[in-house]
Amino acid sequence: MSNANDKMTVAYWPGCVSRGFTPELHGSMALVAERLGIELVELDRANCCGAGVIAEHNQELADTLNARTFALAQKTGHGMMNICSTCQGAQSECQQRLDADSGYRAHINEVLAGQGLEYVKDKDGWENKNFLWLLVEDYGLERLAEQVKRPLAGLRVGPFYGCYILRPKHRLGYEERPERDLYIEMLIETLGGEVVEYDGARKCCGFPVITMNRETSLKQAGTHIGDALDQGADCLVTPCPLCHLNLDMQQPEAAKVVNRDLGLAVLHLPQLVGLALGFEPKELGMGKHIAPTRWVEERLADAGEPAPASA
Amino acid sequence: MPEYTLQIRRYQPESNEGPYWDSFDVELDESLSVLDGILQARDREDGSLSVRCSCRAAICGSCGVKINGSSTLACKTQIGEAHAAANRRNGGGAEQPPRGADEEPPPGSAGHGPNPIVIEPMGNMPVIKDLVTDMESTHWEKIRRVTPWLIPAGDAPEREYIVDPESMVDVTQEIACIQCGACVSSCLSMEVDPGFIGPAALAKAYRFVGDPRDAETEARLYDLAQDPHGIYDCTHCFSCIDACPKGVAPMDQIMRLRRRAADDYGIDDVNNGRRHEHAFTKIIEKKGTLDESLLLQESFAEGIKGKLIPKPAAIKSLIGSVPTAIRGIRTGKMRSLRKLIPGVHEKLPDGAQDEVRQIYEHAEQHSVELNLYIKGEEGDEEAAIEEGLE
Numbered sequence: 024m025s026n027a028n029d030k031m032t033v034a035y036w037p038g039c040v041s042r043g044f045t046p047e048l049h050g051s052m053a054l055v056a057e058r059l060g061i062e063l064v065e066l067d068r069a070n071c072c073g074a075g076v077i078a079e080h081n082q083e084l085a086d087t088l089n090a091r092t093f094a095l096a097q098k099t100g101h102g103m104m105n106i107c108s109t110c111q112g113a114q115s116e117c118q119q120r121l122d123a124d125s126g127y128r129a130h131i132n133e134v135l136a137g138q139g140l141e142y143v144k145d146k147d148g149w150e151n152k153n154f155l156w157l158l159v160e161d162y163g164l165e166r167l168a169e170q171v172k173r174p175l176a177g178l179r180v181g182p183f184y185g186c187y188i189l190r191p192k193h194r195l196g197y198e199e200r201p202e203r204d205l206y207i208e209m210l211i212e213t214l215g216g217e218v219v220e221y222d223g224a225r226k227c228c229g230f231p232v233i234t235m236n237r238e239t240s241l242k243q244a245g246t247h248i249g250d251a252l253d254q255g256a257d258c259l260v261t262p263c264p265l266c267h268l269n270l271d272m273q274q275p276e277a278a279k280v281v282n283r284d285l286g287l288a289v290l291h292l293p294q295l296v297g298l299a300l301g302f303e304p305k306e307l308g309m310g311k312h313i314a315p316t317r318w319v320e321e322r323l324a325d326a327g328e329p330a331p332a333s334a
Numbered sequence: 335m336p337e338y339t340l341q342i343r344r345y346q347p348e349s350n351e352g353p354y355w356d357s358f359d360v361e362l363d364e365s366l367s368v369l370d371g372i373l374q375a376r377d378r379e380d381g382s383l384s385v386r387c388s389c390r391a392a393i394c395g396s397c398g399v400k401i402n403g404s405s406t407l408a409c410k411t412q413i414g415e416a417h418a419a420a421n422r423r424n425g426g427g428a429e430q431p432p433r434g435a436d437e438e439p440p441p442g443s444a445g446h447g448p449n450p451i452v453i454e455p456m457g458n459m460p461v462i463k464d465l466v467t468d469m470e471s472t473h474w475e476k477i478r479r480v481t482p483w484l485i486p487a488g489d490a491p492e493r494e495y496i497v498d499p500e501s502m503v504d505v506t507q508e509i510a511c512i513q514c515g516a517c518v519s520s521c522l523s524m525e526v527d528p529g530f531i532g533p534a535a536l537a538k539a540y541r542f543v544g545d546p547r548d549a550e551t552e553a554r555l556y557d558l559a560q561d562p563h564g565i566y567d568c569t570h571c572f573s574c575i576d577a578c579p580k581g582v583a584p585m586d587q588i589m590r591l592r593r594r595a596a597d598d599y600g601i602d603d604v605n606n607g608r609r610h611e612h613a614f615t616k617i618i619e620k621k622g623t624l625d626e627s628l629l630l631q632e633s634f635a636e637g638i639k640g641k642l643i644p645k646p647a648a649i650k651s652l653i654g655s656v657p658t659a660i661r662g663i664r665t666g667k668m669r670s671l672r673k674l675i676p677g678v679h680e681k682l683p684d685g686a687q688d689e690v691r692q693i694y695e696h697a698e699q700h701s702v703e704l705n706l707y708i709k710g711e712e713g714d715e716e717a718a719i720e721e722g723l724e
Contacts, residue, residue: 030435042467050668068686070622075570076614080597084697088618090691110500112572134696138689186522191583201422227522231554234633235566235605237654242526244567272667273658311665 031162033104034096035063038059040108040264044272045307048215048264051293052106052154054307058163059170063100066092072113074265075187075231082120083131090131093151097235100261102161103151106293108263111153112187112195118151119194140179150257153188155292159206164213173303173329174215178322180295181256182207183247183270185263186227207260207292214299221254223247228266233273238280244269247280248289255296258288258319260295267291274314288316301329335361336580338417340371341450342383345461353461356380357450364414368451369397371413372465384464392579395514400454405519405577408465413451420449456519458528473515473530476535479563484542487549508541508587510580515576517584532662533574533584536565540587541595555595559603565591566607609633619694622682632654689722 035056040050056063071077078085080186092114092317096103105111113261122144132141143149152160158167186314188195189204197203202227208218229243250271251259259266269277271289288297294307309316338360345353358375369387376383378533386398388410402419459467465659486495517533524530531539539558542548558564565588574584595601613632617625661667681687 043624044662045624046667068682068684068689070682070686070690071618071624073618074614074624075589076611077618080611080615081593081697084615084694087693087697088690090690134693137692168505186569186571186573188687191575194705202420205422226525227569227573229526229569231570232523232567234610234630235607236562238525239527239530239569241565243522246526269374273663276654276658311667313661313665314668 025245030060030062032062032064032101033157034067034099034101036069036092036103036105036110037065038105038107038110038264039110040268045264045267045291045311047311048106048267048291048293051291051297051302051307052158054302055293055297055300058297058302059167061157061162063104064101066095066099066103069095072107072110073111073118074109075116078113078116082192085113086117086120086127087131087134089114090121090142091135091138091140093118093121094135094142096151097143097146097149098140102149104157105151105153106153106262106291107265108153108185108188108261109265110187111151114151119149125303135168148211153262155206155210156203158296159209160200164209167210167296168213171299173299173323173326175211175295175299175323176326177255178214178216178319179219179255179324180211180216181221181254181259182224182289183228183259183261183263183289184225185261185266188262189225189272191312207262210292211223211260211295214295216295216299219251219256220255221251221256223250228263229268230265231261240269241273241277241280242272245277245283245285248274248285248287249281249283252285252287256287257322258290258316260290260292262292263293271314272333282315286315288312288314288319290316290319298323335412336364337361338371338413339450340368340375342375342465343454344383344464345455346463348380356383358383362413364412364417366413367409367643368399368401368411368413368453371406372408372453373436378502384466386466393512395512398454398456398467398514398516398519400452400519403454405456405488405516405573407514407516407579408453410579416451417449420451424449429597434600442609448612454514458518458521458524459515469515469518472524472532473513473518473534474619476518476532477513477538479531480542481496481554482535482538482542484545484548485550486547495547497546505541505544507582508537508544511541511582512580514579516577516579517582518519518574520577522571522573522633523569527563527567530567531558531563531565533588535549536568536591537582537587542592543591551594552599552601555591555599556592556601559595559601559605559607562605565595565606566603566605576607606633619691620681620687622687622690630659 037049070088072089074087077088121131121142128142128144135141138326182205195203213216223246226247227243229240233240259270267289274285294309297307304316304320340358340360341694342358343353344356352699358379360371360374362370362374371391372385385397388394392407392410398405399408401411401416402423441476455461455465456467459469459472463469511534515534518524521533524532539554543551543554568585568588572585578584592607596611602608610633613629617628682690
């Protein structure tokens with residue numbers, strides 16, 4: 024998977040939100056993948072991961088729904104890639120339960136069999152990885168660095184991981200790859216940007232309780248954005264579109280709850296990569312954001328025009 | 335013998351000074367614990383260094399602290415591992431200086447000798463002295479809040495209660511709790527809402543909700559579902575699962591409480607918890623992927639097309655989200671007003687939606703919760719899952 028000129032192919036699960044409230048994520052991922060030479064085989068028949076909510080209702084239902092997605096991905100003959108921390112966490116949880124017990128797996132596969140599908144444990148080392156993990160572990164940061172046309176010089180970026188891609192560690196492969204909670208920092212540096220350290224990078228955005236406890240939810244979002252601003256961030260970057268909803272879309276509301284001015288751009292991971300690859304903010308859908316992205320654009324303008332593409 | 339530097343957050347109330355960082359060099363085998371390191375520093379360098387501890391074997395639950403930012407037991411963390419974790423953080427250029435009050439961040443960074451192991455008192459609770467916290471207001475008071483004792487039906491039996499061993503599997507995980515407070519210390523919801531009942535107390539609540547001898551299951555669930563700081567105040571961040579030294583997985587127990595309250599007892603809580611879960615699950619059955627506009631609408635006012643009966647709290651939330659919706663439409667985030675009309679979001683193509691529906695039919699046959707508690711690892715398949723398949 025790692026030869027510098029190899030074309031990579033992945034079974035691509037875009038998730039729901041990237042085709043709903045954050046269409047700019049799906050769009051920017053497509054542009055960036057093409058530029059990087061990653062072929063996306065979209066799983067357009069696959070279903071929602073359940074985001075932990077369906078598991079809250081019925082674990083077996085969530086496990087079966089995700090087993091179906093895994094089976095569809097395995098059928099393509101490629102590893103699976105997602106672009107959402109929440110999908111990663113919810114799917115990893117189901118995969119852990121499926122992989123732990125052959126009897127349970129057989130029970131789940133019973134219903135999939137009627138659809139010509141089967142989830143096979145460890146099929147040729149099959150894995151489901153967020154774009155972040157794939158970039159660092161399979162694509163390689165050195166190979167990525169070679170593609171950078173516009174180093175993000177002077178751009179001060181705060182990482183925001185999303186809980187589902189961080190915890191629990193035993194479920195998300197941290198025993199084998201303990202640096203997974205540092206990948207965004209490594210990526211920012213590879214793209215030529217500056218990492219901003221602030222308190223909220225590995226905390227919760229609050230989104231899961233936005234309809235249940237608005238105050239708790241928005242206080243979390245507002246506090247983290249405020250902390251990042253206090254540390255001099257120009258923007259945040261996140262691999263999770265649900266975090267994006269609370270940090271960007273709800274930002275004006277969060278500002279009211281924490282009672283201070285905010286106004287910090289929140290980029291999706293493929294957007295940050297895309298800027299360094301030379302795409303324009305508009306192409307990457309940054310105009311669809313709620314929080315102003317103008318400051319990011321000004322910083323990039325200061326850094327100069329992207330180098331001409333060297334095919 | 336390996337040497338380590340411990341960077342310890344100190345605080346002495348009698349000094350009238352704020353908290354500060356103190357550094358101690360200790361020398362001990364890498365397989366010994368961080369607690370052993372702290373005790374060595376106290377014995378050899380500063381007898382006033384305070385830490386609460388007793389058994390040194392992860393049984394008594396006294397020595398909860400934060401090590402390199404993570405809540406855990408000092409006696410259960412090997413000092414060699416803590417050192418490796420400190421180095422990893424600094425090597426990656428991502429050290430987050432632990433923050434408490436307004437004190438300076440601790441010195442020591444990559445390239446300047448060994449990276450210090452950063453030790454702080456537990457979070458979300460007041461500090462009495464150095465590493466000793468006051469667990470009364472954020473732990474014990476909340477434990478009492480959930481009525482942590484069995485309330486059986488009728489008179490006690492003449493001899494012991496006889497229960498089916500299988501039915502107790504469900505609560506073995508919560509029985510393992512040693513009340514150390516590590517989960518409370520790590521809780522990100524409590525950080526913004528100190529009133530949240532919290533992971534330890536809610537796990538304790540499930541210990542009785544899941545107990546077949548208890549007669550007040552519904553009353554317990556009703557209480558925890560209706561409380562704005564109850565089961566629906568958990569933001570699902572998994573911090574408590576990582577923090578717990580005994581594998582209690584408090585967040586998983588909170589999700590079970592939600593399932594019991596919403597699905598088994600149909601408790602229509604004022605926090606929109608049941609409605610949110612119900613709406614989400616139904617939308618995926620109908621459409622396969624999530625239609626967020628429809629979710630918002632159905633969470634607040636189930637069956638809006640028929641009769642509009644949102645809860646008063648829902649109306650407040652709904653009104654609160656109107657500005658967000660308007661901004662969303664203006665920026666093209668919600669691509670058009672059509673997006674807000676139910677039925678516009680596409681179903682999965684070419685029969686895929688029927689496959690999803692089949693899965694629902696299959697899984698929803700089990701009206702009783704499957705206990706999918708993972709005990710072991712792969713390869714140990716017989717012990718891996720306790721399955722409650724009927």
